[in-house]
Amino acid sequence: MTLLDVIWLGQPIWMWLAFVAIVATLLALDLGVLHKKQREIGVSESLVLSAVYIGLGLAFGGWVWWYLGETAGLQYVTGFVIEKSLAMDNVFVIAMIFTYFAVPRQYQHRVLFWGILGVIVLRAIMIGLGTTLVEKFGWTLYVFAAFLILTGIKMWKTADKDYDVGSSGALRVIKKYLPVTDQLHGEKFFVRQTDAVTGKSSTYVTPLFLALAMVEIVDVVFAVDSVPAIFAITTDPFIVYTSNIFAILGLRALYFALAAMVHRFHYLKYALAVLLIFIGSKIFLADLFGLTKFPPIVSLSITFAILAAGVGWSLWKTRGVKA
Numbered sequence: 001m002t003l004l005d006v007i008w009l010g011q012p013i014w015m016w017l018a019f020v021a022i023v024a025t026l027l028a029l030d031l032g033v034l035h036k037k038q039r040e041i042g043v044s045e046s047l048v049l050s051a052v053y054i055g056l057g058l059a060f061g062g063w064v065w066w067y068l069g070e071t072a073g074l075q076y077v078t079g080f081v082i083e084k085s086l087a088m089d090n091v092f093v094i095a096m097i098f099t100y101f102a103v104p105r106q107y108q109h110r111v112l113f114w115g116i117l118g119v120i121v122l123r124a125i126m127i128g129l130g131t132t133l134v135e136k137f138g139w140t141l142y143v144f145a146a147f148l149i150l151t152g153i154k155m156w157k158t159a160d161k162d163y164d165v166g167s168s169g170a171l172r173v174i175k176k177y178l179p180v181t182d183q184l185h186g187e188k189f190f191v192r193q194t195d196a197v198t199g200k201s202s203t204y205v206t207p208l209f210l211a212l213a214m215v216e217i218v219d220v221v222f223a224v225d226s227v228p229a230i231f232a233i234t235t236d237p238f239i240v241y242t243s244n245i246f247a248i249l250g251l252r253a254l255y256f257a258l259a260a261m262v263h264r265f266h267y268l269k270y271a272l273a274v275l276l277i278f279i280g281s282k283i284f285l286a287d288l289f290g291l292t293k294f295p296p297i298v299s300l301s302i303t304f305a306i307l308a309a310g311v312g313w314s315l316w317k318t319r320g321v322k323a
Helices: 013-034 043-068 070-100 105-136 140-157 169-177 207-231 237-249 251-265 268-288 296-317
Strands: 190-194 201-205
Touching: 013 043, 013 105, 013 237, 043 070, 043 237, 043 251, 070 105, 070 207, 070 237, 070 251, 070 268, 070 296, 105 140, 105 207, 105 237, 105 251, 140 207, 140 268, 169 207, 207 237, 207 268, 237 251, 251 296, 268 296
Parallel strands: none
Antiparallel strands: 190 201
16 A cells, blocks of 8 residues: 555545645735736636636536446536535625735735635635534434524524624734734735834734735635535535635635625525525424435435526526626
């Protein structure tokens, strides 16, 4: 047996290394080639890049289907679609964060890029913890399921309310313990400034850093929903993590297109609320009908139907509405 044949978290380690290599390559191309210089990304470029990332994510899902089987493939696609959909809600909140800190469009990609790197690490930690809990305590899945149902109900009730960046407790704590500049300093997260009174030079964080910190904090909040959601689909760490990360990788590209038409998806939150309730409920429904697991093809079909209804209704109700 060679090192590449070693099984790690349920799959051969070479599969994990191949996935990491793909992600590293995509990030290197993004930062080192496509967006080497800070510039504003237009809607058309955003849509093209988003389509490429979605295509790559689905292509990886096709490979999972071929190598691990139909069930694993359907689980990957379902997880990918769910995470991509929940990320759309995340995009709307990120747009509010950039507006609050008055971050110019040419610097937004920098924040999103470093935000994605943080997300990759944070999701790995959260999924690792989730996997450990599910393996040691099987009843954890029912806790996740109940949490998703309650979260869905709460999302439905608060769907018309916007995220208030200024009232965030995390933002108040950061401002309390870190010196913050009043103005942006280009693409810099940190700057050296001299205090006018003491004459001492200190390192200050800029509003661009505050925007990055809030993006990371918001992702942790959203991950509390999305990670249990994918665990309700499958408990295979490889499928959970890869579907999550491939869905998130295209978030930067998708952001610039969605941010320009946030007003057209007003009712999407209601669909996402229904989706979370469905995902949580299906674990209890599977037990009720004596099933080991809810059929993957049924789960994927219902997921598509809920999201299509939410997007379709949003576009219909907001037709003719200008931003």
